[in-house]
Amino acid sequence: MKKKVIGVLMCALLAFGILGFAGCAGGGSGDSGTSGSGEGSSSASETSPSGQISVYSREDGSGTRGAFVELFGIEEKDASGEKVDMTTTSASITNSTSVMMTSVSGDERGIGYISLGSLNDTVKALKIDGAEATAENVKSGTYKIARPFNIATKDGASDVTQDFINFIMSADGQKVIEDNGYIAVEDSAASYTASGKSGKIVVAGSSSISPVMEKLSEAYKALNPDVTIEVQTSDSTTGMNMATEGTCDIGMASRELKDSEISGGLKPTVIAQDGIAVIVNKGASIDELSSEQVKAIYTGEVVKWEDALA
Template sequence: MKLKKMMALVLCATTVAGLGLTGCGNSSDNSTAGDGTSAAKESGDAGKTDASDFSGNITVLSREDGSGTRGAFIELFGIEEKNEAGEKEDMTTVDATITNNTEVMMSTVAGNEYAIGYCSLGSLNDTVKAVKIDGAEATTENVSNGSYKVSRPFNIITKDTVSDVAQDFINYIMSADGQEVISNDGYISVAEGEAFTSTGASGKITIDGSSSVSPVMEKLVEAYKKVNPNAEIEQQTTDSTTGITSAIDGKCDIGMASRDLKEEETGVKATKIALDGIAVIVNNDNPTDEISSDMVKQIFTGEVTKWQDVK
């Protein structure tokens, strides 16, 4: 019996050590991140760990260059600053792990107890937890009433003149029917159009761009094709910058962007189709429920690197 107990204890210790290594987000000194909440669970504490007792190195997750979500995030939290030459510079820590779309961002945070990232509010699900920012919850209601200030536009990018079928689809998006699809999908409608009547135009529409806009665009495409089966629509998901560039170059009819156009992005126009919040997300086992906007900036610029220092 003693031998069996000893073997069981050794096996348990080996398993815990393995889980601690799996929780590491990158090759920096996150290998020490395992003595906070996990330790409380190992001791048999069934209660929720207090945020002040949660310790370990923070795994910062960000989006790729060209992402409209990243562009809006760094602007809204002051992570983008002007350098000595007066040019805007992204000050995101070099230790950040880069994810290339919304789904990868959420799944990575869901799999790492010490991770923090951000995603579209409309894409948020229960695999991760959105923290309050400056006391305000990340909800569509709070974005609408202005209490949750971390929000950005969803835009479609087009030339001044588009094909008849593309214009029919755009009319659908801005109609009462299209805006209802948007609001039902967890985003905030921006137009009060009338009920939609299709012209029945036929042809192909190509769409490309933001992975944040893409989910609601898929719903809009699906709904539109029911009222105009003559339309053939091909949608690709890349990022906001690619969507805008593709629209400028004529490679797509409609670009998707979760940011506004930059001064140098000319020859196209942006039409706002929805408003979306950006949720700051942590792992569901992270006891942190609220972070100030200034602390978010300090975390993402690398000034604060440990959860026990998050106030």
């Protein structure tokens, strides 16, 4: 079956009831994240999902998709040793975190995945292998579905660009990261002192990183008001390509950088760790799946909820 692409018209369709769903949720990649597992959002109207599973995935180039298929073993090597994404061709493809959340929140049979830091109460995050999807569990290693948030630059970054990176890695920047539901990577970082720099910085890439990057930009500009920071949201691969080409100062990738990207002159810096939350409709009574169950759903080995939960 040809892949379906879910676009920004989803919200409008939901709002007018064209798709027969409950409505368009207000969640999105720009919403304030939480580190909760989605528990506590249940209601008396919860029902067990049944029938055909609505599988939602991200577009090619998405760092979240790349990390998801690797962590769940959905990416396999072919006879020539090349990695192949085995995501079922019946999956509906969403082009951002916000569209993913809207799609799953409006589909009683839906399943998808998002950055843990973008999670809110419009959807339910499932336990995976018995572990709740929380920042604390990612940091302790209990919740293993996690990946790095990378930024990348080329040699010769401007002084103001380097100063912004220094802020991100400082105690002040890492606190912004933790306050927005992500996991800091520099627990003993020094405090940042305003530099008085001026100029413009263009940051581009992952829609999973862009919400916290916006918060980091705001905090930095409050200390350095003569700096302009433009955050362009797309996907990890686009961000890396733009950084390589020099059309942005900082690229964002919600995955490890590829060998080709590093050999192309990019230098990665891990600014945070993030979990990937597997999400379902908030009205679904299901609370947990195993890694093997998720893999079976996403490779198309099982296509009905009754078989997935058996």
